[in-house]
């Protein structure tokens with residue numbers, strides 16, 4: 001499990017260069033005065049009430065996230081790459097005297113995790129405990145100074161997901177419908193036939209997708225087409241680097257389709273409120289870890305409290321394969337729930353060059369870079 005991390009550790013010069021490049025890609029220090037136009041209600045109230053106090057209002061924290069890594073398999077090069085880069089950004093922001101909340105964690109629900117657990121002869125909870133802990137050990141080995149580690153099986157996270165679901169429901173953006181399509185279990189996603197290769201193979205996993213029919217709950221993403229276009233126009237730095245912004249603009253232009261946010265066939269997940277026969281789709285659950293991470297253990301967990309504590313995120317640092325979820329699904333979900341969207345999403349490429357060098361040196365045997373979920 002830890003081999004990837006240790007191999008990584010053996011190549012300090014390459015890592016240093018990589019981390020430095022990514023640190024330069026972090027947003028420049030921004031004068032706080034430019035922030036208020038997109039701050040959430042909670043923040044506005046905080047600054048109004050504190051104007052009568054002697055002490056100045058606390059500046060908003062710099063909230064930085066890595067994806068919450070999917071625990072179907074142990075940590076891998078890809079997750080180490082993003083986390084090392086994020087750690088460099090966090091250290092840089094601390095040098096600028098920002099109050100940094102650096103969030104990482106593990107995404108622990110879904111069919112693929114239940115299957116992995118079964119394959120290793122464990123129940124899902126045991127499996128998640130082991131893999132999640134192996135991430136913590138790797139981050140300790142690599143001296144990653146995160147502030148919050150969220151697990152999506154944490155009760156405080158489940159409370160936030162429930163609150164969020166009811167807000168989106170009361171916005172009228174959740175409906176029930178039959179769905180029939182081709183499903184990639186590894187992506188945990190229904191695919192458009194036109195994006196699939198020969199034999200209906202998933203372009204990411206190169207495995208055939210399976211036909212599936214389900215009665216699911218859907219999120220009305222199509223309602224947010226115009227608002228997402230406006231977001232990208234008003235904040236061209238929302239998606240970086242710019243060629244990824246163009247990719248996202250292309251997806252939106254080609255038309256957004258509602259997506260199903262529940263699964264009837266998956267038991268290992270958070271039950272849909274008012275319908276315990278279904279569980280919440282893993283992405284509709286895991287993205288909320290960026291909010292629930294700010295809550296302390298054992299406190300009365302609520303979505304509003306999480307928002308007040310550390311939102312909006314200043315930067316989501318992710319791999320390019322999960323750009324659609326972060327740059328389209330996530331802001332639309334937040335808009336529906338009446339919560340501010342993050343400042344920026346940075347999608348980096350894969351670590352193919354360094355991996356190639358490590359393979360030549362015999363430091364890394366497996367040619368695959370792990371897929372990162374949230």
Ligand SMILES: [Zn+2]
Pocket residue numbers: 184185186187188202203204205206
């Ligand atoms: Zn796939």
